[in-house]
Amino acid sequence: MPHFYIKRILDARIYDLAEETPLDYAKSISARIGNSVYLKREDLQPVFSFKIRGAYNKLLALTDEQRAGGVIAASAGNHAQGLAYSARHLGVKATIVMPKTTPAIKVDAVRGYGAQVILHGDVFDEASKHAQSLVEEKGFTYIPPYDDPDVIAGQGTVAMEILRQHPKHIDAIFVPVGGGGLAAGVATYIKYVRPDIKVFAVEPEDAACLKAALEANERVVLPEVGIFADGVAVAQIGKETYDVLKDTIDGVITANTDEICAAIKDIFEDTRSIAEPAGALSLAGLKKYAEEHDLNSQTLIAIDSGANTNFDRLRYISERTEIGEKREALFAVEIPEQPGAYAKFCKDLGSRNITEFNYRYTGGDNAHIFVGVQVSHGGNGRAEVIETLQSNGYQVEDLTDNEMAKLHIRYMVGGRKALPTSEGNVQERVYRFQFPERPGALMKFLSHLAGRWNISMFHYRNHGSAFARILMAMQIPENELEAAEVFFKSLESYRFWDETDNPAYQLFLS
Template sequence: MTDYVRKILTSSVYEVAEQTPLEKMALLSERLGRDILVKREDLQPVFSFKIRGAHNRIVHLSAEERARGVICASAGNHAQGVALSATRLGIRAVVVMPTTTPVIKVNAVRRLGGEVVLFGDGFDAARAHAAGLAERHGYVFVHPFDDPDVIAGQGTVGLELMRQHPEPIGAIYVPVGGGGLAAGIASFVKFLRPEIRVIGVEPEEAASMKAAIAAGKPVPLDQVGLFADGVAVRQVGEETFRLCRELLDDIVTVTADEICAAIKDIFDDHRAITEPAGALALAGLRRDIETGNAPQGALIAINSGANVNFDRLRYVAERAEIGERAEALLAVTIPEKPGSYRAFIRLIGNRAITEFNYRYAPGGSANIFVGVKLARGDAEKHEIITLLEGNGLSVTDMTDNEVAKLHVRHMVGGRVAGMDDERVFRFQFPERPGALLKFLEGLNDAWNISLFHYRNHGADYGRVLVGVEVPEPTRADFFAHIEAIGFPYWDETENPAYRQFLELPRNR
């Protein structure tokens, strides 16, 4: 550790990097009853801590090595650090990036002066290609994590933490991909304040350091998930493994949903949007608090980066409430008869409905896919399930069902025979508890609901698609009823999307 501490103390990272703030998570701290802080590495010039290690490696190149130029392989953050550092020092930089790299990172590397080569569908393929180019053209390979100078550069995060928080610290949670950041921080923190626990956090679908420690050596994973692309590393480095095995107190793994919840936590507290790998450490911190494994004292998470494609946020928003156990997804079987919806919603009570999908099917039972907002997590979910089952309804918990969350929730529906009297309407509901029940109570049992699709998207008004069987003689009465409900509506029965995908041909 002494050698690494010396390297960290003499690092040149501040020629290009910033000392980032350590900020309290006030809202999350109050909610969880702990003192929680985040280190804002997302505020670096390249929106990631990677600038530290990249520059500390490149600045140590000899004149002859600088003349040859540098090359690296990266999913984006290390690439930006290499490009910025090399450009500042007047050195050619070639960057090999997987073809799956978010466009925002590719464009950023080019903007910073790097020559981008897109190759392979993951980091390991890109790294192999970069090694081949280095051998053919004589470039100096700048490793993203398994290099003493890179590790020492990342270790300056630990140096800053010790200066910024001299008060007691229970644990520091660090995201782990290849292990450079965790190895660097642990080297400094354990030397200076060995009582502080340093805990690595990995995604369940890319837990390469956990696998290496279990095997006693770096081992390749069969496959890695790409949601947290900044830590999607198939095999950790030899040097980072050596340090992490010796210095890390634990490794926590988390799900993609838990990462999404942590992204939301950071936004709620700081109005900042982080990339999945950037919120990884906070997700692990939350997991330890919830399982009772978090030590006493302040808890610090490294927010490692903010390089996320904007369109990724659709997925994040969809999954965040599930990740923080604030939403239950249930498949419920109710009697296929008028009034069943109303009775079901009354059982739910004042809880907010976040999603409600249904399509009529012949038979005596109706299957609905429903989301319910939770105030008390899994305990409340189990109470709801017990309540519904106690009233004779069949319930299947879909909250952790990946197929249901990703696909089936959007596929409830289809064409149904014998629905010649079906009319389809789009309603605008105020987003408040009781609005759905008010709508259902406004319709009496004379009309059967045949289709229902609703999803809360966080706006003031929800938009709902409703199908109702309205025989011709009762239509005037039906329209009088929906006018009395008072919600804005649009008749979509002639909409081509409905007619093509949800309606069977019928006589008009």
């Protein structure tokens, strides 16, 4: 297997189209974490992603007859752009099937490169099935996004460049993983040429298909896949890529949304470029690994794999960054409902900066405030704030890791309404929904619920992402609660969570 891929990587003749991207020293990140960090700038490719390497290498390997018949691919965006750009260069007709949730910037770019775009399904797997059906119907040649030897070899040229650009000692290389094409190519080449270098795969916590496969010792299909890092939102690792990765990588690291957002900011501060979530994923893993293993003075390389993101998403990314950097913590704090309580609370916090403060009078002897506090970098900042407040007699609930609090409650604090006494058998139940964001999606969602139960609370905020997020309370008779759960589960493509017992709701909105 290694010799098979090494020869293919060395034989890849892609540089009449793909660029040899720089390996940049990340000065600010390096100083902050005490290690020498380098970024492999695949965001500087002509299509702003490494995917051009594998797509072009695969096209070059096709026969003249296959090229003449046209090619097709399913992609959430980056492979689509790489293939469309490559096909235009070679004069090959390209058709791309993309999920309807694909960011508009990627759809527009693919069309701009001359490919025909078909929007189908909400996730990659649905788009892929439709593309395969068109192969049978139209006679196109399918170009896989990752699970193909020529594609893997094309991506492997990234590793070849890294070792040529940094011939000195390297401790570890961190590679983002979706289907595994880039990781398989990089790991194979690195372990053959420089086996002393560790190679770590990095996945989002909510789309960790490689981690699941390694734990099960076989490929598995994730029941649900998070889509924040849409470029790596894959439910099952590729067959060919898994066979390579299980024998070549040194471990898998997972990163959450906040950690990815913090890495996007890190890349911006060092390069003045904006990575997409999947593009910053490997740096998020690098930082996490360095902190957990207390690394110092090591040479670490992260592959910045792409920069295709919607501008609208930057607001959401910015909001989550401070928590991802562990520089902000969110708390629910109970304070006396009396004059001077605010001033005393601020004094008890000391010199810490308050980043957010939400409150609305509701009566009673005590008030609940939703407060954001700037904390020292590192894992102990939150604990220190909690200890300080508790020592001063405050009741504190840590909401920093509470997804509902971060997505909704911080924008909703204030406003409570008791149920009428005549409706004593009615319960207010709180649910959080997530569904594909596209024109008419919100209206369709509301139409599903029309006339069923009274909506007593509703919060929706457009984050510029592929999926809509809603927090909603409904007044549901006790004897209909089970039927409501069955109904929600029947809504196709609509994920939901029962948040009625979430402390953020109980403290601020119930």
